[in-house]
Amino acid sequence: xxxxILIVVVIVAIAIALYIYSxxxxxxxxxxxxxxxxxxIYNPDKPxxxxxxxxxxxxxxxxxxxxxxxxxxxxIYTHCPDVCPTELxxxxxxxxxxxxxxxENAPKVVAITFDPLRDxxxxxxxxxxxxxxxxxxVSGDQSQxxxxxxSFGAYYERVVYDKKGKPVTLKADDKLPANALKxxxxxxxxxxxxxxxxxxxxxxxxxxxxxxxxxxxxxxxIMSQF
Amino acid sequence: MFHKIKxxxxxxxxxxxxxxxxxxxxxxxNIMINDPWVRSAxxxxxxxxxxxxxxNHSDTDVKLLSANVAGYxxxxxxxTIPKNGVMQMVKQEFMPIPAHGExxxxxxxxxxxxxxPESVPSKGESVKIELIFDNGLSKTVHAKVRKGKMxxxxxxxHHH
Numbered sequence: 001x002x003x004x005i006l007i008v009v010v011i012v013a014i015a016i017a018l019y020i021y022s023x024x025x026x027x028x029x030x031x032x033x034x035x036x037x038x039x040x041i042y043n044p045d046k047p048x049x050x051x052x053x054x055x056x057x058x059x060x061x062x063x064x065x066x067x068x069x070x071x072x073x074x075x076i077y078t079h080c081p082d083v084c085p086t087e088l089x090x091x092x093x094x095x096x097x098x099x100x101x102x103x104e105n106a107p108k109v110v111a112i113t114f115d116p117l118r119d120x121x122x123x124x125x126x127x128x129x130x131x132x133x134x135x136x137x138v139s140g141d142q143s144q145x146x147x148x149x150x151s152f153g154a155y156y157e158r159v160v161y162d163k164k165g166k167p168v169t170l171k172a173d174d175k176l177p178a179n180a181l182k183x184x185x186x187x188x189x190x191x192x193x194x195x196x197x198x199x200x201x202x203x204x205x206x207x208x209x210x211x212x213x214x215x216x217x218x219x220x221x222i223m224s225q226f
Numbered sequence: 227m228f229h230k231i232k233x234x235x236x237x238x239x240x241x242x243x244x245x246x247x248x249x250x251x252x253x254x255x256n257i258m259i260n261d262p263w264v265r266s267a268x269x270x271x272x273x274x275x276x277x278x279x280x281x282n283h284s285d286t287d288v289k290l291l292s293a294n295v296a297g298y299x300x301x302x303x304x305x306t307i308p309k310n311g312v313m314q315m316v317k318q319e320f321m322p323i324p325a326h327g328e329x330x331x332x333x334x335x336x337x338x339x340x341x342x343p344e345s346v347p348s349k350g351e352s353v354k355i356e357l358i359f360d361n362g363l364s365k366t367v368h369a370k371v372r373k374g375k376m377x378x379x380x381x382x383x384h385h386h
């Protein structure tokens with residue numbers, strides 16, 4: 001008899017869990033269909049790992065820093081002449097649009113470097129602040145950054161040139177040659193911009209190209225339905 | 227004395243303008259550069275991008291082999307190529323400009339990379355860029371430093 005009750009309880013529990021799960025899923029599926037330039041990549045089963053970085057004012061930047069409200073997060077590096085300045089310019093335009101729109105609890109822009117070796121907090125403060133003084137640049141340990149890059153589904157690889165001028169691609173774990181800092185290196189990287197919810201979890205991603213006037217529509221939709 | 231200086235000065239000016247006119251006329255039939263610009267960057271930016279449209283009005287394909295800019299550690303030809311979602315920065319040996327065609331240097335695509343500036347130019351300043359082509363031509367353009375990501379069609383300048 002007890003066994004029977006137990007079985008029923010388990011079945012009911014599974015049913016409730018399934019209901020809640022599919023319900024949550026269904027909600028975001030409906031939302032996802034309305035989004036024009038972003039994808040819902042929220043996965044409650046895969047929360048962000050614990051991380052600890054350093055912001056441009058040398059303050060700790062960790063999971064809690066992402067729980068103060070909505071965040072637009074992107075990965076950059078300052079030696080980037082093309083893609084990263086474009087992204088930061090787009091974010092500056094978007095920020096102006098959000099201010100003009102009087103969007104409440106507007107997401108804060110956080111730019112995390114792929115390249116802490118060259119991008120110290122001080123460097124980032126001047127660089128990122130040039131695009132918008134409200135932006136936050138974040139540096140820190142390479143291993144901490146790599147962990148975060150991976151959990152966002154982002155990717156980067158460094159490119160150095162050998163003596164014959166041939167490009168050599170180095171993965172995140174590969175060691176940089178001794179002369180790399182002097183000779184310089186570039187970074188191939190993904191260029192999504194992520195919307196992180198106030199629980200500090202990845203919610204949506206915006207692939208390139210980024211059009212601020214479309215992004216703000218998706219952001220408002222997501223914030224209103226979260 | 228004053229008269230002499232004035233004469234020399236005038237001769238000098240005449241000489242310069244003659245040179246410039248000659249040079250531009252010589253090249254205008256072949257290669258035309260439209261709207262050269264450098265994207266404004268933070269004062270500590272380690273690298274800048276220069277962009278322009280290069281039109282080739284000749285019957286033969288032309289290659290841009292290199293660019294020279296004073297005050298930078300290195301100047302390289304680059305192309306951003308998206309591959310499986312990864313934006314690849316690919317150094318180029320040259321930039322091809324097809325006969326009776328054009329090549330657009332723009333953000334997210336072909337660009338001239340100015341590496342290691344002695345000082346980052348501010349908005350409104352202009353950067354002198356010498357372009358070296360494979361047909362023996364070289365051309366000097368003055369690229370305006372401005373904000374933005376796209377070409378301003380309305381502000382397009384023709385260098386005749």
